[in-house]
Amino acid sequence: MRRIHQLVAAAGIGLLALTGAGQEATAQVKVGAVLSVTGPASFLGDPEKKTLEMYVDAINAKGGVNGQKVQLVIYDDGGDANAARTFATRLVEEDKVVAMVGGTTTGATLAMIPVFEEAQIPFISLAGAIQIIQPVRKWVFKTPHTDKMACEKIFADLKARKMTTIAMISGTDAFGKSMRDQCVGVAPSSGITIAHEETYGPRDSDMTPQLTNIRNKAGVQAVVNPGFGQGPAIVTRNYRQLGITVPLYQSHGVASKQFIDLAGPAAEGVRLPAAALLVADKLPDSDRQKKVVVDYSRIYREKTGQQVSTFGGHAYDGLMILVEAMQRAKSADKVKVRDEIEKTKGYVGTGGIVTMSPTDHMGLDLSAFRMLEIKKGDWTLLN
């Protein structure tokens, strides 16, 4: 009796192995993703993961790409660049992916670039920093707008309000530091003088000393706060606590409803640049992005029960740019897909209208950003 059981079990395992092999045989396109689903950048990585899974399912339900199902392989780097690099190697060597979407943070992306360049696999990053695409790397693309564009957008708004002298208070985390450097870099050419600078640690809980110094600095017409996480919310609260009256600009790093919730009434009047996705419902019907962003927000809300964030939108754009490139290439050949990604022209995404070229692997211009002001606890679209 026992023998029979063993036999049945063995047969069962054999059958499983067979069907498993059978699945391997039906053509699949393997797309890799390394995201910071947990850890300090989880609020970026989590919506990215949900978005990718949601849309890969939707694509497969419609028959996949070029008749092949898309198989998504996601690893969670927990916000650790070293882990990201290990997973990247695994994606290349074991999972044998044909393309890669993701790399939530700039650190993780920069750590993974050499792996995918060496393996010659197209890599669409979801991280912010301009260093990812400048200098242009043959196999590396990205979907989010850069910090530099955010700085330029803020400075353009300042100029329109006839303000030229500002103070900056920035977080010392990677995002804050990177954007601060970009802002300092483009300030002279934008005609902006940075009169005073302060910083705060990413987990600091009180910024009143720094803001007191900014308040006491004569001639400051506005304050810009590059940073993400809870820091900018505390800066905004302390700003009102101290009764500083000049305008406060936040960055696209806090472009989520959560910022308004955390900062509360103090957020009133704060301006920030952000993607169209955030104000999907408020866009005029003539806006080319309106349909994409409204659809994405609706589907994301229905499937996850959560508010949409721009970060999930970056993942949507990355996946769609890749899928469209595969469709144009009519294959999943790495070289052909790469060439087609580079030829992306007029793709209307959540982050803007993307037109790539051999010298521009992001393909966005300043129109991708909308200037928003927080009024009565909600975003309003300026100009």
Add this chain to the structure above:
Amino acid sequence: MAEFLQFLFSGLTVGAVYALVALGFTLIYNASGIINFAQGEFVMLGGMTTVFLALVGVPLPLAAVVAVLAAVAVGLLLHRFAIEPARGADTVSLIMITIGASIFLRGAAQVVFDKRFHSLPHLFGTDPLRIGGAAILPQSLVVLAGATVIVVLLWIFIDRTLFGKAVIATAANRLAARLVGINTGHMIGFSFAISAAIGALAGILVTPITLTSYDVGTLLALKGFAAAMLGGMGYALGAVVGGLLLGLLEAFSAGYLSSKYKDVVAFLVILAVFFVMPQGLLGRAKVERV
């Protein structure tokens, strides 16, 4: 003068939290010789539990009480299932167990709660009080008052009740304490409960100002530990002094020197103190009698 006051209140508010965390370290250290690195997680549990209970409609005062009780329960469980079974192990192993517990609690909080930042409403609104040109949030005064009350109550309890004396006796000499009929195991468990309660209270009081999230405890444990060492490990008054001093150092160096180097300045001062006074500001050198 206005700036000075502003920096002073900023430092005192942040320092009061460090002090309460340091106090938690001190209590457990006194009773058991263990440095409990899960102390920061008690602060997180207090804040996060209150936030989530309030979200489902529990009135705030009740939510706060339940949060403190929940933290106490976690403290007792931590003692019963992680510390007690390993009581024969040396202190270093026990400290490692607390580090493990801290990572576990953080992970569990990610699953039970979520990974976002949360806030609580201010007790007396967000309109700042103007004192000598400085703008101070009423909640800062609540934090300071709350910290004072906790410290005084703790002092009365430890110094004026038989139960408190039993805790001190356990700290002073465990064998002797056992010989006079004190259940030292209970005392250590008790110190975990009280530390958890203090941590949770601190978390509830400061969440309106500092916000909270599942991983807020890590940095607080580090700062609280530094504060406890600065004041002299094992001295309750030292913990309070160390905490406030650390907060003030950060605020004043951010305000008067450079915000870039505020943590550097704070920790340089701590290092300097240790060079001169290795036992901390209020600590006394341990005397072994033979």
